[in-house]
Amino acid sequence: MTVVAVCQLAPVLGDLDGNRTRAAAAVEDAAAAGAHIVVLPELCSSGYAVASVDEARALAEPADGTTTTQWRALAARLGTTIIGGFCECGDGGAVHNSAALVDPDGVRAVYRKAYLWDREIGVFTRGDTRPPVIETRFGRIGVLILYDMRFPEWVRVAADAGADLIAAPTSWPAEPRPPGERPAEVVRVQAMASMHRVFVAVADRYGSERDIDWVGGSVIVAPNGFPLAGPVAAEAANEPAILLADCDLAQARDKRIGPRNDVVADRRHDLPS
């Protein structure tokens, strides 16, 4: 059984050192609680709500920069796999909203968010390559970031590449919802997990940043679409949290949903689109 953890944190915009320290402490705490795989929020070293390219550049670092170097050391010492978001400096002054997958062998993948949300447009340069799906000692882990997950065809790319678990650093802005309803973002993640029969682990942030309030909707969902951990109740969503779930990741390789049905085998490539 693999223990997956998602860390709900509140990165502070611009506070690189403080954010790194808080993320490292969360990884330590998760590992102490038994986590093999730890997911951190989107842009968790820089903070999310950058307002300009210049501001983003000042917080950006390369794929082998301070943040991922710290994660490498943590991963090696704790034996964990870490997936977290950081602000990446790319070629020619471009900045990317990226996520790294780091394990004791090093930085295994860096993914650049392909679908940009709101004010990310005009700040970040979107990615053009498939979400990575990395064979780790615990199973195959795919990486997506927030708004990417709204596009079922992009989630399918990760699922088709064999992801057992999709790990998603996220910053979900809060939107109005009827009392008692889960955030629509969580509902979509549940549906995504069940449609592809994969585990999904989302690390969301909480709190407020500039004029944005966050959902605090971190969740770990099983291939049947039901949460194994989270989301925390709305009353508690504005606090740090480490959610853990025992996941038998091999379950994600069984796409059957009944004696005669299989969500992959039943796809029809002969139909018009």
Added chain:
Amino acid sequence: MTVVAVCQLAPVLGDLDGNRTRAAAAVEDAAAAGAHIVVLPELCSSGYAVASVDEARALAEPADGTTTTQWRALAARLGTTIIGGFCECGDGGAVHNSAALVDPDGVRAVYRKAYLWDREIGVFTRGDTRPPVIETRFGRIGVLILYDMRFPEWVRVAADAGADLIAAPTSWPAEPRPPGERPAEVVRVQAMASMHRVFVAVADRYGSERDIDWVGGSVIVAPNGFPLAGPVAAEAANEPAILLADCDLAQARDKRIGPRNDVVADRRHDLPS
């Protein structure tokens, strides 16, 4: 404002006359309550759990048969649009799990379920053509049936064709779920509505048939992914119900989800698949 109704019924396998009478009564009741669009369950004239092609053939009728003729008369008299499932006899002895869209102008479309569930395989011949999206006096209505909705690429075909409302006759078999959780089928419908920013109206059945128990998960969902009516609580899911919701179907033509984002415009056709 358009009033949409979904009728949760319990068709009795093989009781064509009784099923038609109960469906007609439900349409009358829904119309009396103000419904402009009425959705009935899957295979609602024949019953669902047919066990062989021969049994299905004995219950099948053409697209202009007794059931749709009755719906035409009801639609004309009540001024409603009716979407309901029936067992259709096709060419060469084939039978189809079909749904008709009927309005005061007649039978506007017949759709044959493209994705077959469990024992439908070997009984029904699956459809090969796109879900219809029909311009009605109330808006554009797309038609899908149950397992079709598990495939996001097929739902997208209906959304891309301009559906304001996807009407889905359904028979959801009950599956284990954690206490307090909505059926995963309902969660997927919520996600589907929010991903495409369309209304979705699902008429499910209730009760048991042969060895199958049904969810009773009828629901009407808004483009934001939240239910406008239903699903009924688990304690009440084994009873007939007519759920109604006021739907401003024009909302489904606005695909924006923020000042800079739009679920259609943001799709990326340049990405690898």
